[in-house]
Amino acid sequence: MLTAVLCLGGIGLVAAATLGAASKKFAVEVDPREAAILDALPGANCGACGEPGCSGYAKGVAEGRLAPTLCTPGGSGTIQAIADILGIEAVATTPQVAVVLCQGDNEKATSKYRYLGLSDCNAAQKLADGPKTCPGGCLGLGSCANACPFGAIEMTPQGLAVINRDKCTGCEKCVSVCPRNVIKMVPKDATVHVLCNSHDKGAAVRKYCQVGCIGCNICKKTVPEAYQIENFLARVDYEHHEDAAQAIEKCPMKCIHDFSTGYPAGSRLATTKPETSKQPAA
Amino acid sequence: MSLKTFAGGLHPPDSKAYSEHKAIEICPLPDELVIPAAQHIGAPAEICVSVGDLVKKGQVIAKPKGFVSVPIHASTSGEVIAVEPRLHPMGRPLPSVVIKADGEDQWDESLEQNNPENLDAEALKKILWNAGIVGMGGATFPAHVKLSPPPEKKIDTLILNGVECEPYLTADHRLMLEESERIIDGINILRKILSIDTAVVGIEANKPDAIEKLTAECAPHNITVMALEVKYPQGAEKQLIDAVTGRQVPSGGLPMDCGVVVQNVGTAAAISDAVRLGHPLVERIATVTGPGIKEPKNLKITIGTPLSHLVEFCGGLEGEPGKIIMGGPMMGQTQLSLEVPAIRGTSGLLIFRKGDFSTKPAGPCIRCGRCISVCPIHLQPTTIATYARLDMVDEAENYHALDCIECGSCTYICPATLPLVQSIRHIKGGIMAKRRKS
Numbered sequence: 079m080l081t082a083v084l085c086l087g088g089i090g091l092v093a094a095a096t097l098g099a100a101s102k103k104f105a106v107e108v109d110p111r112e113a114a115i116l117d118a119l120p121g122a123n124c125g126a127c128g129e130p131g132c133s134g135y136a137k138g139v140a141e142g143r144l145a146p147t148l149c150t151p152g153g154s155g156t157i158q159a160i161a162d163i164l165g166i167e168a169v170a171t172t173p174q175v176a177v178v179l180c181q182g183d184n185e186k187a188t189s190k191y192r193y194l195g196l197s198d199c200n201a202a203q204k205l206a207d208g209p210k211t212c213p214g215g216c217l218g219l220g221s222c223a224n225a226c227p228f229g230a231i232e233m234t235p236q237g238l239a240v241i242n243r244d245k246c247t248g249c250e251k252c253v254s255v256c257p258r259n260v261i262k263m264v265p266k267d268a269t270v271h272v273l274c275n276s277h278d279k280g281a282a283v284r285k286y287c288q289v290g291c292i293g294c295n296i297c298k299k300t301v302p303e304a305y306q307i308e309n310f311l312a313r314v315d316y317e318h319h320e321d322a323a324q325a326i327e328k329c330p331m332k333c334i335h336d337f338s339t340g341y342p343a344g345s346r347l348a349t350t351k352p353e354t355s356k357q358p359a360a
Numbered sequence: 361m362s363l364k365t366f367a368g369g370l371h372p373p374d375s376k377a378y379s380e381h382k383a384i385e386i387c388p389l390p391d392e393l394v395i396p397a398a399q400h401i402g403a404p405a406e407i408c409v410s411v412g413d414l415v416k417k418g419q420v421i422a423k424p425k426g427f428v429s430v431p432i433h434a435s436t437s438g439e440v441i442a443v444e445p446r447l448h449p450m451g452r453p454l455p456s457v458v459i460k461a462d463g464e465d466q467w468d469e470s471l472e473q474n475n476p477e478n479l480d481a482e483a484l485k486k487i488l489w490n491a492g493i494v495g496m497g498g499a500t501f502p503a504h505v506k507l508s509p510p511p512e513k514k515i516d517t518l519i520l521n522g523v524e525c526e527p528y529l530t531a532d533h534r535l536m537l538e539e540s541e542r543i544i545d546g547i548n549i550l551r552k553i554l555s556i557d558t559a560v561v562g563i564e565a566n567k568p569d570a571i572e573k574l575t576a577e578c579a580p581h582n583i584t585v586m587a588l589e590v591k592y593p594q595g596a597e598k599q600l601i602d603a604v605t606g607r608q609v610p611s612g613g614l615p616m617d618c619g620v621v622v623q624n625v626g627t628a629a630a631i632s633d634a635v636r637l638g639h640p641l642v643e644r645i646a647t648v649t650g651p652g653i654k655e656p657k658n659l660k661i662t663i664g665t666p667l668s669h670l671v672e673f674c675g676g677l678e679g680e681p682g683k684i685i686m687g688g689p690m691m692g693q694t695q696l697s698l699e700v701p702a703i704r705g706t707s708g709l710l711i712f713r714k715g716d717f718s719t720k721p722a723g724p725c726i727r728c729g730r731c732i733s734v735c736p737i738h739l740q741p742t743t744i745a746t747y748a749r750l751d752m753v754d755e756a757e758n759y760h761a762l763d764c765i766e767c768g769s770c771t772y773i774c775p776a777t778l779p780l781v782q783s784i785r786h787i788k789g790g791i792m793a794k795r796r797k798s
Contacts, residue, residue, distance in 0.1 A: 206451025
C-alpha cells in the first residue's frame, strides 16, 4: 500500500517538476493584444479582410502588418475596439453594403433559352453567356446567396437576388462570385439606386426588359448633380446622392429604387423597411 | 465470338434508322455563307480579307495564329460582304467572314495537286496544316499537331475512328460505304507521315455493311478492320484505344503516351483530298436528322452554310422544335438559333420536338452508383458533382475531375436526373482557374 502511494506520488512530483521547467524554458511569447483583438472581432471568418479567418487578421493587426479598419462586418464598433486595444485613434469609415443592381426577374426580363443545367450562375454563364437576354442582368440561380456567410441574400421565387441591407456586412463575397458583376458595393447611407446593369441602347433594353434603364437622361435632367449617365446607363453619384429620390417618379422605366421605402416588389422583404435607413438623407 | 470493347459505358437507343440508309446528297449552296474564324481547338485564326474582296473557293481568308491553329478558307467563290461578329455555334457572336456566293463555285487556281509518293512526312504535314485539316469527329483538333509527336514518344499504331457511337449520327457510316477509297488513301498518307505500318479501323458492329465493305477493300493495303461491340462512348479517343489495343492512356496523358495516334475516318478522307487534289477543308458530310426534321438526310455541306438552309433542304421542320443540337445528342452543342453556320466540327444537326426530351427537375441523389458503373474513365461522378456543388476545388481535383471526357453517360443514366456532367465541367473550369493562378 505504502509502496504504491510513494511510487505514484514520486512519479507525480517528478512529472510536475519536468513540466514546470519545460513550460518556463519553452514558453512562446504571445502578444496579449492578439487575443484581445480576436475577442473583439465578430468571428464570422468571412475573409473580407483578405485573411483566411479572424485569428489570422488579429495576428496581422497585432503585428502591425494589417490596417485595423479592414473588418467590414464588424463595422465602426469593432474598429473602435481594436483602436482602443492598440491605443491608437480610430478613423471613421463609411460602412458599405452590397446591392444587386437589377430588377429584371424571370417575369420582367426575357431569356434566350431555357436553362436546365446545374443551378449555379457561373455554370450558366458559360453556356452562351447565360440564359438571360440582358448581358448584365441577374441570372437568379443563387450563387451569391450560397456564397454569403451571413445569410443576407434572398432569392425571390421569380429568380432575382435581393440583399438584406441589415444583414449585409459588406464582406464582398457575393461581389467576387457573381459572373455578371451585377452586385456593387455602395455606401450604406445611400438608399437610392438605379437597379439596372445593362449598357445596351434603349431600344435593345426595351426588347428584353420591362424595368431596364434606357439611358433617357430624365433622371439627370431632374437632379443633375445626383446622376451620371455612361454608355446608356444611369448611375447615382454617391458623392452627391442627397436629392436622388426626386427622380424616382420621373423615371419612365421605374428602375430607380429607394430602399428607405422598402425592398423591390417580389421579395419576401418587400413590405419591410431596412432598419438602417429610417432617416433617409435629405 | 465476343467483340472487343472498353470497360464501362452504356448503350442508349442508337436511333440511326432515320438516316442510315440514305445516300449522301449534295446540299446546294446558300446565297450567303458565314465562316467563323474560330472553328478548331487552339488559337482562332486571324481574318486577312476585308469587305469588298473577291475570293475563290479554297482561298485563305484567315491565317493561323501559332502552331495549334489552322487557316480558314473561303468555301465558295464570291464577294466578302461583311467581316463582323456573327452568332457562332458556341453561343456568342464571334468574328466571321460573310461571303456572298457568286454561284460559280470556282476553285482557287493556285491550289497544288500532289502525289503523296513523291513527298516526305514534313512536306505532307505542311500540306495538311495549310489545308486546315482538323479532327472531323467533332472535337476539331488540328491534325498536323497530332501527327507531330515529340521524338521520344514512339508511335506504333494508327487507329482510324469509324465508331460513330453518338446516337442518330450516320455521316461517318455513309462516308465509309460510299467513299471508302478516299479513306483508304488517307490512311496510306497518314501511315507515311508517321512511318508506321499498323493501321486499324475500328467500327461498331451496328454497321455490318461498312465493316464488310472496308474489310474487303482494306485487305490488299494491309489495314485491319476491327468490329467493336456497340457501346457509347467508344468513339472517344481513349476508349477506342482501350477497345482496339487494350492499352490505357495514363491520367492526364495523350494517346501518343501509349504509342497510338487516332484519326477519324472523315479526317482521313479530307487528308486524301488535301494532298491529291489540293482541296482545303471547305466541305464535310453531316447528318441532318431527328424527329423534328421532315426528311432526315446525310448531306455533303459547305462550311458556313446556315443551319436553316440545311433544314429547308431536308423538307423543313416537323412539328414545333424544342431543342436544336449541333452534333450528337450526348455531346452535341445546343443551339440558340438556326441562323448559326455549320462549321468544320458539325457532324450533324439534330432537332427534337417539344416533348421529345425529358425536362424532369433534378431530385436528390439516391446513391445507386449507376453513374460510377457507366463512367468510362472510372471516376465517381456523383462525388465530384457534390464537390462541384460545394465549390470544393481541391477535393474534386483529387478525385481526378480533370480526366473527365464529358461524355455525358452519367447524366444520361442518372435516375434522379442530376446534372452530373454539367457539374463536373463546371468544377473543371474551377480547377483550371486555380492552376492558372498558382
